[in-house]
Amino acid sequence: MSNQSTGYCPDPGCWTAVARALDRVGLPHPGDFTERFVFRRCPSCGERNIVRDDDFTCAPCDSALPTQWNVTSG
Template identity: 55%
Template sequence: MYRYVGPDELRALSGTGTAISTHAALVSWLDAADEREPDGTIPATFVVGVDGTLRLAPRSSEHVACVEGADVLAAGELFFDGAEVVGATNQSTGYCPEPASWPVVAEALDALGVSHPGEYTAAFTFRRCDACGTLNVVKDGWFVCGVDLPLT
Protein backbone atom coordinates (compact mmCIF):
# COMPACT_ATOMS: atom_id res chain seq x y z
CA MET A 1 0.00 0.00 0.00
CA TYR A 2 1.26 3.47 -0.87
CA ARG A 3 0.55 6.72 0.96
CA TYR A 4 0.59 10.07 -0.79
CA VAL A 5 4.04 11.69 -0.40
CA GLY A 6 3.69 14.65 -2.76
CA PRO A 7 3.09 18.35 -2.11
CA ASP A 8 0.33 19.22 0.36
CA GLU A 9 -1.23 21.77 -2.02
CA LEU A 10 -2.05 18.96 -4.48
CA ARG A 11 -3.72 16.90 -1.74
CA ALA A 12 -6.44 19.57 -1.57
CA LEU A 13 -7.47 19.10 -5.24
CA SER A 14 -10.98 17.82 -5.76
CA GLY A 15 -11.62 14.31 -7.03
CA THR A 16 -11.20 13.83 -10.75
CA GLY A 17 -11.18 10.04 -10.83
CA THR A 18 -13.92 7.79 -12.11
CA ALA A 19 -14.34 4.35 -10.56
CA ILE A 20 -14.33 1.76 -13.34
CA SER A 21 -16.22 -1.28 -12.12
CA THR A 22 -17.42 -2.76 -15.44
CA HIS A 23 -16.15 -3.08 -18.99
CA ALA A 24 -19.06 -0.88 -20.10
CA ALA A 25 -17.96 1.83 -17.65
CA LEU A 26 -14.46 1.68 -19.16
CA VAL A 27 -15.80 2.02 -22.70
CA SER A 28 -17.96 4.95 -21.62
CA TRP A 29 -14.98 6.67 -19.97
CA LEU A 30 -12.82 6.12 -23.07
CA ASP A 31 -15.58 7.43 -25.37
CA ALA A 32 -15.69 10.67 -23.35
CA ALA A 33 -11.89 11.10 -23.17
CA ASP A 34 -10.60 14.12 -25.04
CA GLU A 35 -6.84 13.60 -24.65
CA ARG A 36 -4.96 11.66 -27.34
CA GLU A 37 -1.31 10.82 -27.88
CA PRO A 38 0.20 11.45 -31.35
CA ASP A 39 -0.21 7.71 -32.08
CA GLY A 40 -3.95 7.94 -31.31
CA THR A 41 -3.84 6.12 -27.98
CA ILE A 42 -5.81 7.50 -25.06
CA PRO A 43 -3.63 8.28 -22.03
CA ALA A 44 -5.06 8.07 -18.53
CA THR A 45 -3.92 8.68 -15.00
CA PHE A 46 -4.85 5.62 -12.95
CA VAL A 47 -4.89 4.39 -9.40
CA VAL A 48 -5.97 1.11 -7.90
CA GLY A 49 -7.54 1.85 -4.53
CA VAL A 50 -7.08 -0.29 -1.45
CA ASP A 51 -10.43 -1.92 -2.32
CA GLY A 52 -8.98 -3.06 -5.68
CA THR A 53 -11.08 -0.64 -7.74
CA LEU A 54 -9.46 0.91 -10.81
CA ARG A 55 -10.00 4.66 -11.03
CA LEU A 56 -9.21 6.67 -14.17
CA ALA A 57 -8.77 10.38 -14.78
CA PRO A 58 -7.44 12.46 -17.66
CA ARG A 59 -3.67 12.19 -17.92
CA SER A 60 -3.31 15.84 -16.95
CA SER A 61 -4.82 15.00 -13.55
CA GLU A 62 -2.94 14.36 -10.33
CA HIS A 63 -3.06 10.83 -8.90
CA VAL A 64 -3.95 12.16 -5.46
CA ALA A 65 -7.02 13.94 -6.93
CA CYS A 66 -7.99 10.78 -8.83
CA VAL A 67 -8.40 8.93 -5.53
CA GLU A 68 -9.28 11.93 -3.31
CA GLY A 69 -6.11 11.62 -1.22
CA ALA A 70 -6.61 8.00 -0.17
CA ASP A 71 -3.93 5.32 0.00
CA VAL A 72 -3.49 3.17 -3.12
CA LEU A 73 -2.18 -0.24 -4.13
CA ALA A 74 -0.85 1.06 -7.46
CA ALA A 75 -0.71 4.29 -9.47
CA GLY A 76 0.64 5.44 -12.81
CA GLU A 77 -0.45 5.90 -16.41
CA LEU A 78 -2.32 3.62 -18.79
CA PHE A 79 -2.47 3.99 -22.57
CA PHE A 80 -5.52 2.60 -24.36
CA ASP A 81 -6.02 1.55 -27.97
CA GLY A 82 -9.74 0.96 -28.01
CA ALA A 83 -10.54 -0.86 -24.77
CA GLU A 84 -7.13 -2.56 -24.72
CA VAL A 85 -4.21 -1.36 -22.59
CA VAL A 86 -1.17 -1.11 -24.85
CA GLY A 87 1.11 0.74 -22.43
CA ALA A 88 1.39 1.10 -18.68
CA THR A 89 3.73 2.86 -16.27
CA ASN A 90 4.03 3.23 -12.52
CA GLN A 91 4.98 6.89 -12.97
CA SER A 92 3.46 8.69 -10.01
CA THR A 93 5.70 10.98 -8.01
CA GLY A 94 2.83 11.52 -5.58
CA TYR A 95 2.66 7.84 -4.55
CA CYS A 96 5.98 6.41 -5.83
CA PRO A 97 4.69 2.87 -6.39
CA GLU A 98 7.32 0.20 -6.94
CA PRO A 99 7.40 -1.79 -10.18
CA ALA A 100 6.26 -4.76 -8.06
CA SER A 101 2.79 -3.13 -7.89
CA TRP A 102 1.96 -4.46 -11.40
CA PRO A 103 0.06 -7.61 -10.28
CA VAL A 104 -2.57 -5.41 -8.61
CA VAL A 105 -3.04 -3.49 -11.87
CA ALA A 106 -3.27 -6.72 -13.87
CA GLU A 107 -5.86 -8.10 -11.46
CA ALA A 108 -8.02 -4.96 -11.78
CA LEU A 109 -7.77 -5.04 -15.58
CA ASP A 110 -8.43 -8.79 -15.74
CA ALA A 111 -11.56 -8.32 -13.63
CA LEU A 112 -12.82 -5.90 -16.29
CA GLY A 113 -11.92 -8.24 -19.15
CA VAL A 114 -9.31 -5.80 -20.48
CA SER A 115 -6.33 -7.04 -22.48
CA HIS A 116 -2.98 -5.66 -21.26
CA PRO A 117 0.78 -6.10 -21.85
CA GLY A 118 1.32 -8.24 -18.72
CA GLU A 119 3.75 -5.83 -17.09
CA TYR A 120 4.59 -2.15 -16.89
CA THR A 121 5.93 -1.19 -20.31
CA ALA A 122 7.97 1.50 -18.54
CA ALA A 123 8.78 0.92 -14.87
CA PHE A 124 10.28 3.52 -12.55
CA THR A 125 12.02 3.28 -9.19
CA PHE A 126 11.72 6.31 -6.91
CA ARG A 127 14.01 7.29 -4.03
CA ARG A 128 14.21 10.29 -1.73
CA CYS A 129 17.62 11.93 -1.33
CA ASP A 130 18.85 11.61 2.27
CA ALA A 131 20.76 14.89 1.96
CA CYS A 132 18.06 17.24 0.63
CA GLY A 133 14.79 15.27 0.74
CA THR A 134 14.11 15.64 -2.99
CA LEU A 135 12.27 12.81 -4.72
CA ASN A 136 14.23 11.34 -7.64
CA VAL A 137 13.78 8.68 -10.30
CA VAL A 138 16.53 6.06 -10.27
CA LYS A 139 17.88 5.61 -13.80
CA ASP A 140 19.90 2.62 -14.98
CA GLY A 141 20.19 1.40 -11.38
CA TRP A 142 22.19 4.49 -10.43
CA PHE A 143 20.82 6.90 -7.84
CA VAL A 144 21.86 10.49 -8.37
CA CYS A 145 20.02 13.38 -6.73
CA GLY A 146 18.70 15.74 -9.41
CA VAL A 147 19.08 18.72 -7.09
CA ASP A 148 22.70 18.04 -6.17
CA LEU A 149 23.91 17.64 -9.77
CA PRO A 150 27.00 19.73 -10.51
CA LEU A 151 26.49 22.74 -12.76
CA THR A 152 28.70 22.84 -15.82
Protein backbone atom coordinates in the same frame (compact mmCIF):
# COMPACT_ATOMS: atom_id res chain seq x y z
CA MET B 1 1.30 1.51 -19.76
CA SER B 2 3.82 2.66 -17.18
CA ASN B 3 4.08 3.18 -13.46
CA GLN B 4 5.02 6.83 -13.89
CA SER B 5 2.92 8.69 -11.39
CA THR B 6 4.66 11.66 -9.90
CA GLY B 7 2.07 11.85 -7.16
CA TYR B 8 2.11 8.26 -5.94
CA CYS B 9 5.53 7.18 -7.29
CA PRO B 10 4.78 3.46 -7.18
CA ASP B 11 7.45 0.78 -7.33
CA PRO B 12 7.54 -1.34 -10.52
CA GLY B 13 6.85 -4.30 -8.23
CA CYS B 14 3.26 -3.12 -7.89
CA TRP B 15 2.47 -4.54 -11.34
CA THR B 16 0.87 -7.65 -9.84
CA ALA B 17 -1.68 -5.45 -8.07
CA VAL B 18 -2.32 -3.53 -11.31
CA ALA B 19 -2.78 -6.78 -13.26
CA ARG B 20 -5.18 -8.12 -10.64
CA ALA B 21 -7.25 -4.95 -10.83
CA LEU B 22 -7.35 -5.02 -14.65
CA ASP B 23 -8.22 -8.74 -14.70
CA ARG B 24 -11.04 -8.14 -12.26
CA VAL B 25 -12.68 -5.56 -14.53
CA GLY B 26 -11.93 -7.60 -17.67
CA LEU B 27 -9.48 -5.18 -19.31
CA PRO B 28 -6.67 -6.60 -21.45
CA HIS B 29 -3.12 -5.65 -20.41
CA PRO B 30 0.43 -6.20 -21.73
CA GLY B 31 1.56 -8.53 -18.90
CA ASP B 32 3.87 -5.98 -17.30
CA PHE B 33 4.58 -2.29 -17.33
CA THR B 34 5.81 -1.32 -20.77
CA GLU B 35 7.83 1.44 -19.12
CA ARG B 36 9.23 1.18 -15.64
CA PHE B 37 10.25 4.06 -13.43
CA VAL B 38 12.11 3.56 -10.17
CA PHE B 39 11.26 6.20 -7.59
CA ARG B 40 13.12 6.87 -4.36
CA ARG B 41 12.82 9.56 -1.74
CA CYS B 42 16.15 10.92 -0.56
CA PRO B 43 16.57 10.23 3.18
CA SER B 44 18.82 13.30 3.49
CA CYS B 45 17.01 16.08 1.65
CA GLY B 46 13.58 14.51 1.18
CA GLU B 47 13.60 15.08 -2.58
CA ARG B 48 11.90 12.54 -4.85
CA ASN B 49 14.22 11.06 -7.46
CA ILE B 50 13.71 8.91 -10.53
CA VAL B 51 16.55 6.36 -10.53
CA ARG B 52 18.16 6.01 -13.94
CA ASP B 53 20.64 3.34 -15.03
CA ASP B 54 20.67 1.87 -11.49
CA ASP B 55 22.37 5.02 -10.22
CA PHE B 56 20.97 5.31 -6.69
CA THR B 57 22.29 8.81 -6.07
CA CYS B 58 20.15 11.79 -5.13
CA ALA B 59 20.29 14.35 -7.96
CA PRO B 60 20.02 17.46 -5.76
CA CYS B 61 22.33 16.45 -2.88
CA ASP B 62 24.40 13.43 -4.04
CA SER B 63 23.36 11.28 -1.06
CA ALA B 64 22.95 7.55 -1.50
CA LEU B 65 19.36 6.48 -2.12
CA PRO B 66 17.96 3.33 -0.50
CA THR B 67 17.65 0.20 -2.65
CA GLN B 68 14.16 -0.47 -1.31
CA TRP B 69 11.17 1.60 -2.43
CA ASN B 70 10.50 4.24 0.20
CA VAL B 71 8.24 6.84 -1.41
CA THR B 72 5.16 7.37 0.66
CA SER B 73 2.42 9.75 -0.37
CA GLY B 74 2.27 13.17 1.14
